Amino acid sequence: MDSIIFDLDGTLWDSTEVVVVGWNSVLSSYTEIGNEITKDDLKGIMGLQVAEVGRKLFPNLEEHxxxxxxxxxxxxxxxxxxxxxxxxxxELEAVLQTLSSKYKLFIVSNCQAGYIEAFYKYHQLDKYFTDFENPGRTGLSKGENIKLIMQRNNLTNPVYVGDTEGDQKAAAFAGIPFVFAxxxxxxxxxxxxxxxRLKDLVELFN
Known part of the structure; x- marks a missing residue:
């Protein structure tokens, strides 16, 4: 194994408490949306691309x-x-510090452009990662973005760590082992x- 590629939401952090406040500040200006979004609503859409999120959360609204x-x-x-x-x-930072001394680390998430950068900016964790990718930048599926990261960084034997069925399928599409969080x-x-728990990665890949 030469590298570890991580999902972000539900794998490295839980952003729902902050995100739900931001989303509801936007939704309050739309009279056609009667209910606020909850943290459980957000957890139910984690790992989906934006078009899928729209269909799931706002099925009665037109696509545009x-x-x-x-x-x-x-x-x-x-x-x-x-x-x-x-x-x-x-123990996220301690785990990343230990793993990055032995493996190259990456993030591939089904998020918009700017999301991973926000994770990096506030928590100052970018120093542990070599590269990242998302459909907000490429328009590609998670599996395709994993393959893109592999090609771009000449990875021959990575694993993917994630927490959803979509993550498992993406790893299978890329032809690499899947670690379920x-x-x-x-x-x-x-x-x-x-x-x-995250610390199990250290013991698993020591």
Missing amino acids: IQEKILSECCAMECQYLAEQGGRLYE SYGFGSVSRADFTIN
Whole structure:
């Protein structure tokens, strides 16, 4: 193994508490949306691309309205997260520091452009990562972005760490082993490895 590629939401941090405030500040100006978004709503869409999020959260609105609302929500959440950060999972920096001394580390997330940068900016963790990618920059699926990271950085034997079925399928698409973060937001039908806390990665790949 030469590298570890991470999902972000539900794997490295939980940003829902901050994001829900940012989203609801945007949604309050749309009279056609009656209810506020909850943290559980957000957890249910983690790992989905923006178009899928629109269909799931606002199924009664026309697609162009969904896109407009989500564009505003995504911009607001990046602003909030860059200023306030999210909840990092236990011992994250210590785990990254240990792993980065032996492996190259990367992030591939189904997020908008600016989201990973907000994670880096507030928590100052970019020093542990070599590269990152997301569909907000490339327009590609998570599996395609994993392959892009592999090609761009000449990776021959990476693993992908994530917490949803979509993450498992993306790793399978890229042809690499999948590590299931069971403490995250989702469940999976299969995994090559399972961790119950971030620190388990150190023991797994020591």
